[in-house]
Amino acid sequence: MAKPYYRQLEEEKVFKDPVHRYIHVRDELIWELIGTKEFQRLRRIRQLGTTYVTFHGAEHTRFNHSLGVYEITRRILEVFEGRPNWEEDERLLALAAALLHDVGHGPFSHSFEKVFDTDHEEWTREIIMGDTEIHQVLARVSPEFPKAVADVIEKTYSNKLVTSIISSQIDADRMDYLQRDAYYTGVSYGHFDMERILRVMRPMEDQVVIKQSGMHAVEDYIMSRYQMYWQVYFHPVTRSAEVILSQIFKRVKALYHAGYSFTHQPVHFLSFFHGKGSLRDYLRLDEAITLYYFQVWQEEEDRILRDLCVRFLNRRLFKYVEFDPNQRMNDWPKLQELFREAELDPDYYLVIDSSSDLPYDFYRPGEEEERVPIHLILPNGKIRELSRESEVVEAISGKKRTDHKLYFPHDCLSDEGEHRRSKQQIRELLNP
Known part of the structure; x- marks a missing residue:
């Protein structure tokens, strides 16, 4: 790649930020990228999807987070400046990638991706390489x-x-979202000594390493990540809202292919029903558009779509019970049959949702998603993998925790109305 050159702004621009206090922009490239319509769209995409139904403060956006990742990267590069193994010519590249790493996210991204078989990382590449304002700025x-x-x-x-710097087991992306998400959800789990970690980061030939003296700050960071995943990201109430959201998308798609006549046509989603969504179509989607459709679909004739939208918008969520499919799959056919007898379609009202996380792992050759570990640089200059030095990290290395829950509309299983016997049998099986 030719040596990149771009002008500096005459006067530094700053954004006030509740996590980093200030976000500093001196490069004209970064300032122009922030001003593109594709990047501004991230103001209309929440960072934490449906988490706001559990933690009411979680209204922050991908825009906030992307600026934060840029700022942490900028500060890392200040530490790297003039050190061996770091080429200053890569500075603009790292900053631009940090800023744009999430630009391909869609509305309630993970639910949308599951139903419509899309990938935000592929859309990120499309936005960067396609006919967009972002591409025009970068190509200059x-x-x-x-x-x-x-x-x-x-x-x-x-x-x-x-x-x-942007994607590893200790990177600018994770360091921002852990602190930012903790701040907006009001929890204390995501806090760690980022200042210390930044001070002890060093550039090596193919990855960032940490001075051994900063090991305890890294231990704290890894434990913060572990706590955030289980206390916030995988919170069962948030997952219930996510389940209903996915079921809405699933129902709309099924109705469309069945020839259902919508009172309010889902025009923004039509191309995605056929798996042919264009970049232009994708960039028109945001959470404001999606919530508009949920609002009007509360009046649709289809009972299931109407009910799911009412539930999502008014926080009438599904209840849940622990349900390990590996141990209770004998109950699954019976539950589906009983739900049908109770006139509750199990395709939409009976959902197993599983969450799993691996807080830290070391290199395991040949395994899917090989993870480059965190390395420490010792006072004698030798490199050592983190879990070899840290008993805390060794205790959790490679240990994947998985949680299974079964979600269902408990309010529909009362003794009132019809199908009392089926409902009673469901309650006995689920024992909520």
């Missing part, structure tokens, strides 16, 4: 620059050090 640096940015985000860029 050099013709090769947009592809280099996309490659960093996709983790295929030749210089793995640049990639590791």
Whole structure:
């Protein structure tokens, strides 16, 4: 790639930020990228999807988070400046990739992706490489620059050090979202000593390493991540809202293919029902549009779609019980049959949802999603993998925790009305 060149702003721009206090922008490239319509769209995409139904403060957006990842990356590069193994020519590339790493997210991204079989990382590349304002800005640096940015985000860029700053087991992305999500949800789990970690980061040939003296700050970071996943990201109430959201998308798609006549046509989703959504179609979607449709679909004739939208918008969520499918699959056919007898379609009202997390892992050759571990640099200059030095990290390394829950509309299982016997049998099986 040709040596990138871009002008500096005459006067530094700053954003006030509740997590980092200030976000500093001095490069004209970054300022122009922030002003593109594709990046501004991230103001209309929540960072935590449906988490706001559980933690009412979680209304922050991908826009907030992307600026935060950029700021942490900028500060990491200040530490790297003038050190061996760091090429200053890569600075703009790292900053642009940090800013744009989430630009491909859609409305309630993970639910949308599951139903419509899309991938926000693929959309990120489309936005960077396609006919967009972002591409135009990046291409003014050099013709090769947009592809280099996309490659960093996709983790295929030749210089793995640049990639590791934004995507690794201790990166600018995680360091921002843990603190930001903790701040907006009001919990204390996501706090760790980021200042210390930044001070002890060092560039090596193909990844960021940590001075041994900063090991305890990294231990704290890993435990913070573990707590945030189980106390916030996998919260069962949030997952209930996510289940209903997915079921709404699933029902709309099924109705469309069945020839249902919508009172309010889902025009923004039509191309995605056929798996042919264009970049233009995708960029028109945001959470404001999605919630508009949920609002009007409360009046649809289809009972299931109407009910699911009412539930989502008014927080009338499904209840849940622990349900390990590996141990209770003998109950599954019977439950489905009883739900049908109670006139509750099990395809929409009986959902197993599983969550799993691996807080830290070391390199395991040949395994799916091989993880580059966190390395410490010892006073003698030798490199050692973190769990070899830290008893705390060794205790959780490679240990994947999985949680299974069964979600269902408990309010529909009372003794009132019809199908009392079926409802009673369901209650006995589920024993909520």
